[in-house]
Amino acid sequence: MEIKVMKNIMYANEKTANENREFFKQNHITAFNIMASPGAGKTSVILKIIEALKDIAGIGVIEGDIASSIDAEKIEKTGVPVVQINTSGGCHLDANMIKLAVRDLKLRENSLLFIENVGNLVCPSAFDLGESIKMVIASVPEGHDKPHKYISMFEAADIVVLNKTDLLPYIDFDKDSFYKGICLLNDNVPVFEISCRTQDGIKALLNWIGDKMFK
Amino acid sequence: MEIKVMKNIMYANEKTANENREFFKQNHITAFNIMASPGAGKTSVILKIIEALKDIAGIGVIEGDIASSIDAEKIEKTGVPVVQINTSGGCHLDANMIKLAVRDLKLRENSLLFIENVGNLVCPSAFDLGESIKMVIASVPEGHDKPHKYISMFEAADIVVLNKTDLLPYIDFDKDSFYKGICLLNDNVPVFEISCRTQDGIKALLNWIGDKMFK
Numbered sequence: 001m002e003i004k005v006m007k008n009i010m011y012a013n014e015k016t017a018n019e020n021r022e023f024f025k026q027n028h029i030t031a032f033n034i035m036a037s038p039g040a041g042k043t044s045v046i047l048k049i050i051e052a053l054k055d056i057a058g059i060g061v062i063e064g065d066i067a068s069s070i071d072a073e074k075i076e077k078t079g080v081p082v083v084q085i086n087t088s089g090g091c092h093l094d095a096n097m098i099k100l101a102v103r104d105l106k107l108r109e110n111s112l113l114f115i116e117n118v119g120n121l122v123c124p125s126a127f128d129l130g131e132s133i134k135m136v137i138a139s140v141p142e143g144h145d146k147p148h149k150y151i152s153m154f155e156a157a158d159i160v161v162l163n164k165t166d167l168l169p170y171i172d173f174d175k176d177s178f179y180k181g182i183c184l185l186n187d188n189v190p191v192f193e194i195s196c197r198t199q200d201g202i203k204a205l206l207n208w209i210g211d212k213m214f215k
Numbered sequence: 216m217e218i219k220v221m222k223n224i225m226y227a228n229e230k231t232a233n234e235n236r237e238f239f240k241q242n243h244i245t246a247f248n249i250m251a252s253p254g255a256g257k258t259s260v261i262l263k264i265i266e267a268l269k270d271i272a273g274i275g276v277i278e279g280d281i282a283s284s285i286d287a288e289k290i291e292k293t294g295v296p297v298v299q300i301n302t303s304g305g306c307h308l309d310a311n312m313i314k315l316a317v318r319d320l321k322l323r324e325n326s327l328l329f330i331e332n333v334g335n336l337v338c339p340s341a342f343d344l345g346e347s348i349k350m351v352i353a354s355v356p357e358g359h360d361k362p363h364k365y366i367s368m369f370e371a372a373d374i375v376v377l378n379k380t381d382l383l384p385y386i387d388f389d390k391d392s393f394y395k396g397i398c399l400l401n402d403n404v405p406v407f408e409i410s411c412r413t414q415d416g417i418k419a420l421l422n423w424i425g426d427k428m429f430k
Contacts, residue, residue, distance in 0.1 A: 038336045038365060040251045040359025066337065067366050091306065091337040091368060111359060119364070120337050121253045122281065122306040141356035141379065144256025149334070151282050152304060164356065167385060 013127055013173030016095035020130025023102065024113070030213050031113040033093075035133035035153060037146075040061040041072040041124050041163040044196040045205075050078045052206050057213065058111030059060040062101045064093040064118045065190030092123040095130055111212060114118060120165045126153040133212060139164040155185040159192070161205065166195040228342055231310035235345025238317065239328070245428050246328040248308075248346035250368060252361075253334030255354040256378040259411035260420075261329045265293045267421050269338040272428065273326030277316045279308040286331060296320050304419065307338040312343055319341045327428060340367040348427060354379040359389045362396030370400040374407070381410040 024031050034042050043063075061082040063072040070099055071086035083101040087092060098115060106114060115131060117124040125134075136157040138146050141164060145156040154160065160182060182189060191207065194201035229412060239246050249257050258278075265274055276297040278287040287299035298316040300308060313330060323335060330346060332339040340349075342353060351372040353361050362369040369375065395405060405423065409416035 036332070037254065037357075038361055039354075040354055065364055068360075068364050070360050070363060074415075086259060087342075087379065089337075118337065119252070120306075120335055122304075122333065122335050126304075139254075141354065141382065142252075143293065145283075145285050146253055148285060149283050167356065167382065170385060 010116040010126075013095045014018045016099055017128035017130040020095055020098055020102070021132075022130075023133060024130060027107065028132065029107055029113050029131070030111075031115060031128050031131045032133050032135050032209075033115050033124075034135045034137065035117045035124045036115060036119065036122070036137035037121045037139070037142055040137045040142065041196055042116045042119070042137055043074055044193075045137060045163065046116060047074065047078065047162060048196055048199075048202050049112075049114065049206065049209060050075070052076050052202070053112065053210070054078065054080055058108045060107045060111055060113045062093075062098065062105070062113070062115045064097070064116055066090065066118060080106075081087060083104045087118060090120070090209050091120050092119055092125050092127050092133070093117050093129060098129045111215065112209070121146065121150040121153050130164055135159045137161045138178075140167045140171055140173050144178040147178060147185060150187060154182055154189075157186060157189050159190050159208065162193045163192060164195060164197070165193050165200055166198045225337055225341075228310045231335045232343040232345040235313055235317070236347075237345075238314075238346060239347060239409065242322065243325045244322055244328050245326075245348065246330060246344070246346045247329050247350050248332060248339075248344050249346050249350045249352065250332045250336070250339045251334060251352035252336045252354070255352045255357065256411055257331045257334070257335070257352055258289055260352060260376060260409070261331060262289065263411055263414075263417050264327075264329065265290070265295050267417070268425070269293065269295055270329065273319065273323045273348045275315060275322045275326055276318040277308075277320070277328070277330045279312070279331055281305065281333060284370055297324075299368060306333055306335050308344060309342050310333050313344045325397060325428065327424070331380050333410065334389050336361065336365040340371050348373045350374045350376060352378055353393070355382045355386055355388050359393040360396070362393060362400060366400060369397055369404075372401060372404050374405050375407045376425065377406060379412070380415055381413045382406050383428060387420055
């Protein structure tokens with residue numbers, strides 16, 4: 001019975017994810033599902049993108065958190081429309097939450113949509129939201145072994161961002177091991193090394209995102 | 216139906232957790248359930264404790280990971296008995312996994328058992344393992360807002376460790392906000408600030424752990 005219920009949940013999620021995907025396609029919306037550990041810098045990366053692109057593209061943000069609206073408040077200050085989803089203990093976003101949140105955002109055509117998932121390197125990878133691009137953010141202080149341990153997440157990624165490179169001088173981070181772990185799972189995925197603090201690498205990341213927008 | 220299945224799972228887990236608790240009590244084992252985000256330093260903290268206490272106390276370790284045995288190999292080098300649990304995608308340990316793993320460890324009376332849960336600040340808090348003490352490790356680079364966002368975890372903690380304090384000079388970490396978040400949820404919980412890298416604060420943490428052992 002347990003398995004059957006799980007299958008029903010996953011089937012229902014996939015169905016709604018496909019509806020979301022169709023909606024994004026019809027409206028020329030490029031939707032990013034941003035996944036990472038707690039504190040890896042999901043909101044900081046979104047803020048950097050908003051800062052650079054808000055005058056040239058429509059942007060909307062959906063903030064997923066178990067509780068609080070701390071991140072949504074930061075986004076709100078930029079003037080970009082944002083919807084907060086509180087999962088009340090739930091460890092990931094699902095397609096139906098996105099379906100409902102997108103209605104409130106009222107995005108114009110050719111927009112970028114950034115969906116910040118719950119801070120969790122495990123569960124969010126199992127739930128398709130209908131997104132165009134899965135962005136996984138790792139951060140230097142988490143250590144180089146993360147791709148070796150959190151396989152589904154790095155396997156599913158369309159882009160990997162390594163944030164907080166400004167901390168490299170103070171941490172034993174073995175870049176070779178990090179890249180090797182990613183290569184074993186997903187050998188063509190682009191990896192961008194950035195620091196939201198110093199701006200290092202942000203430009204290259206923005207160029208990649210610009211190229212992925214619906215033309 | 217979905218809710219009933221979930222109730223069954225939680226009921227079965229609680230039953231086995233109680234058996235584990237009874238086993239730990241009868242054998243004078245102090246069992247720590249160590250929970251944190253990926254890369255907060257769970258294994259580093261366990262290694263520090265082993266280094267200081269392995270000649271004066273029996274110690275065993277259970278390593279929970281989705282995949283890999285990277286952490287278990289680090290523990291093995293210390294000569295302390297360790298069992299690796301790979302959850303094959305599962306986002307948390309449960310009581311039955313611990314029941315089976317403890318058999319393999321063959322701990323002597325008056326031992327300390329360290330159970331390193333899957334790196335995840337959400338799901339592990341919902342699953343009682345029968346542990347004596349829930350230790351939550353936060354780390355400076357994750358940011359001060361974690362207790363405000365990951366409520367169940369900090370609410371459940373019997374001890375909070377703030378690791379990587381050596382990175383404080385390089386990060387905007389607001390200690391007042393961090394402590395305020397914890398206080399709102401769990402106002403008597405002890406908090407230890409440490410750096411596994413510089414050894415700062417380790418001694419005070421070890422004293423607290425020593426006091427919690429079965430006499």
